Amino acid sequence: MKRLTSILTVSLVFVLCACAGNNTKQAVGEQSNSANMKKKTTLVAYFSATGTTKAAAEKLAEVVDADLHEIQPAQPYTAADLDWHNKKSRSSVEMEDKSSRPAIKNKVNNMDQYSTVYIGYPIWWYIAPTIINTFVEQYNLEGKTVIPFFTSGGSEAGKTMKYLTPSAPKANWKDPINLTGKSKDEIKDIVK
Ligand SMILES: Cc1cc2nc3c(=O)[nH]c(=O)nc-3n(C[C@H](O)[C@H](O)[C@H](O)COP(=O)(O)O)c2cc1C
Numbered sequence: 001m002k003r004l005t006s007i008l009t010v011s012l013v014f015v016l017c018a019c020a021g022n023n024t025k026q027a028v029g030e031q032s033n034s035a036n037m038k039k040k041t042t043l044v045a046y047f048s049a050t051g052t053t054k055a056a057a058e059k060l061a062e063v064v065d066a067d068l069h070e071i072q073p074a075q076p077y078t079a080a081d082l083d084w085h086n087k088k089s090r091s092s093v094e095m096e097d098k099s100s101r102p103a104i105k106n107k108v109n110n111m112d113q114y115s116t117v118y119i120g121y122p123i124w125w126y127i128a129p130t131i132i133n134t135f136v137e138q139y140n141l142e143g144k145t146v147i148p149f150f151t152s153g154g155s156e157a158g159k160t161m162k163y164l165t166p167s168a169p170k171a172n173w174k175d176p177i178n179l180t181g182k183s184k185d186e187i188k189d190i191v192k
Helices: 002-036 052-063 088-097 128-136 160-167 184-191
Strands: 044-045 067-070 117-124 146-152
Touching: 044 052, 052 067, 052 117, 052 146, 052 184, 088 128, 117 128, 128 160, 146 160
Parallel strands: 044 067, 044 117, 117 146
Antiparallel strands: none
8 A cells, every 4th residue: 555655656746747847848938939029120111002012012021020011091092093194183183282191091009119110102203102291290200210112113212302301300211212123032132
């Protein structure tokens, strides 16, 4: 009987040790997971009316290991809105009036987290759409590195900076990057 009690005691101790060991491993695993979940310090925010800038933004966010944020207009742009042949279309009217500030539906809630912000857009009438001014004016970008990027039908950045920088005069603006038709490898080289 005494021998049986000893065997049971030893077995119990063994089982308890094994459980404790598993728990320790789990705790270490949890720790390394939370280390991997470190908050990103770079944000890629973009507006895209027809998907081209969106595709570029997605590649860029992977390359620079950034969070991705789509700037969504409160009122989405229809094909008629985007008709640049029509002087009365929504985009023509907005771009004619440099003080227009089309409303945005969503927000970046944790902008303080980011030290570098890439801002992407399609070139409209040789500059950034005025909804980008709306976006920039919603945040305190003072001291942050802000890097515009764009896609276009062939134009370069034009007077983008002339109309964009006054919306965040204390940001550390960099020259706009043209990502039209660029592959992920090409983007890697560009942002080096
Ligand atoms: C209203 C409007 C104005 C545009 N103006 C220009 C322009 O001045 N120069 C240019 O090269 N492309 C211009 N484009 C073409 C877009 O810049 C190009 O198709 C862009 O890649 C679209 O990006 P998205 O699909 O992200 O909206 C214009 C497009 C629209 C709808």
